[in-house]
Amino acid sequence: MQTPHSGYHWDASARRFFEGWYYRVTLPDCGQTFAFMYSIEDPIGGKPHSGGAAQILGPNDEYLCRTLPNVKTFWAWKQTLGLGHWGKRREGRGEETAVSSLRSAVSINSELRTQNSLAQRHKALLKTPGFLPPEQFTQHIHEGYQATATWHQGVLHEPSGASAGWAYQIQPVYGWGNATSQQQSTAGWLSSLQIFEPGWQILMAHGLATGWIEWNGTRYDFVNAPAYSEKNWGGAFPQKWFWLNCNSFVGELDLALTAGGGRRGVLWWMESVAMIGIHHNGTFYEFVPWNSQVHWEIQPWGHWRMWAENSQFTVELTGTTDLPGTPLRAPTAEGLVFACRDTMLGQITLRLHDRQRNETLLEAYSDRGGLETGGAPWDGVWQSAA
Template identity: 65%
Template sequence: MLTIPTNPDHSTQTPHSGYHWDGSSRRFFEGWYYRVTLPAEGETFAFMYSIEDPIGGKPHSGGAAQILGPNDEYLCRTFPDVSKFWASRDVLSLGHWGKTNLHIQPLYLPPPEFEHHVQEGYQATATLNQGSIHDPATGCYCRWQYEIHPIYGWGDKRSIQQSTAGWLSFLQIFEPGWQILMAHGLASGWIDWNGKRYEFTNAPAYSEKNWGGAFPQKWFWMNCNSFEGEDDLALTAGGGRRGVLWWMESVAMIGIHHQGKFYEFVPWNSQVHWDIQPWGRWQMKARNLQYEVEVTGTTNLPGTPLRAPTAKGLIFCCRDTMQGELNIELRELGIGKRKIILKARTFLCGLEIGGGPWDNSWQSR
């Protein structure tokens, strides 16, 4: 029996790293997002894996792998056979086999064996992301294999890692759940995108996930851990309208890891405000007793439509760019004064809007 490699530094494993499906037939999805940014090339690769109704035999049962590549180009492959999907309940570890010459129950394989035996599919852990997909209609393909060294999970370094949505996320009250798995890490390996091979060492990497039996109506997201002149800075911010028991609520948060410290602005410890345009401008402000932060993301690019799990299955319902401009300013509050402790900029920020309607700007009340 092959053992699944676990994160060698358990201090960075977050809550909700394992697979959440309870084996029931209720509507369910789980999605994972891995990203690696190549600052020298000015490019980013985002890998999105999903499984829906894994019990099988349902209208939306199946899995998929999507990639947002250089210049926001897009590649997608579906894996209809849910029996070829596997995931660990205890640690971050999952995979889905498509084309393969193996006739065994899917499981984690050492990378050389995976490359040899699985012609199409993927496997991912806290320290590895590997796979190969191909679009027969266009001939476009991507192959990838890189190792990951986690630096920040979600919380202060060398302390217990936190649940992104707070302790209530352990109960089936908020749906969908959302967890940043690795706010910042370093990736080393290669990606072959339609014949162009990218090789990299210690490139900024990130991962997150979401899961549940209900779907957000509308959401926005900003994420980056590659800033000019700042090699120890990671930002994830976002918000959405989601179900809480029998009502809907709009919530948002900003999380910053910088030089070993975690700055968290969430509804239960801060005032969080936002003003998000239908596309092109994302503005957020937050304040608590000790700190205040302003984050502004902008883009002139059209963005790329992506699929996401919805009540109607995996459909195009969000728009992303990985080449957004982002400015962030973090200030410490004192008696009658504010001290700037961080001011940074990037042109490699991930920006997203999803769901709807987006007829006009979405402002917090």
């Protein structure tokens, strides 16, 4: 199930660089979505934009953001999906808890020896940032996060008093490609090279999440909730972009959609690209510039329309919202700034048609879709094809 580009891309050089990750859970019972966005910029440190951040888009598109400026407490795995960033730590809490539980069972001398041993072990554990067993993360990390392909956990506190905590397991269902085949690069095999920047990879088009999220004192427990993850990285930034995503459709338990496009750098010029990817009942339907004609008509906000065709299939996709959306920060050439607008409560309609059989394979609707526009300029409707 591991997709290409699941590992961390930074090559330890001093060039301008960012990497970002996106995790999402949609709760069927209440219709709300939690989207977690993590980023690290110029991880070599000492640069104007060096640092990390964690953002959450929560119920009713409410927003929480915390910066994590110390790049030395960020970690990520090179070969597989795993990352985390530590903010404030609770050093000593574990030792105190362990020692207090021994008080009634050991002598004072033995207790002191145990306390010293535990203190040394916990200091060693927290000396080098990395993945912690979930209970030790809870015990030692006052603010921060850790995430892999199958586990996601964290806690954030804003000075205003807003807070969030979460811990849930993930069962991947679809990566990017047919379920029984080798997983694919979202932007094609050339994305392995430093030609197209930024890179983009859907890590998990669909999965099932079980655990809990606490948002400003309200706890949400869930079992097998639709989950999703993606990432992007590079030393350059798109001029503008759009995005549609949903894996919680009415009456469809095995359907995941991701679509988007943007203007990105290719060596010394810019190009407009877009794609639509659908996973449905074990089959992957891919509409990308190298196998299809992809068209789009995107307003600055409120209406997204895409359609595409290849030799076998056609797809039509519409996203709409009357909500104002929530401004989000994104890594840019000027650092992490408000550069895009999102809602997780968009209406999405999807129609997939088999041209050879002249048969409609799928018609689906959701009012829990993710919709985004970002970058500039957005002077009017962006209408183009790739």
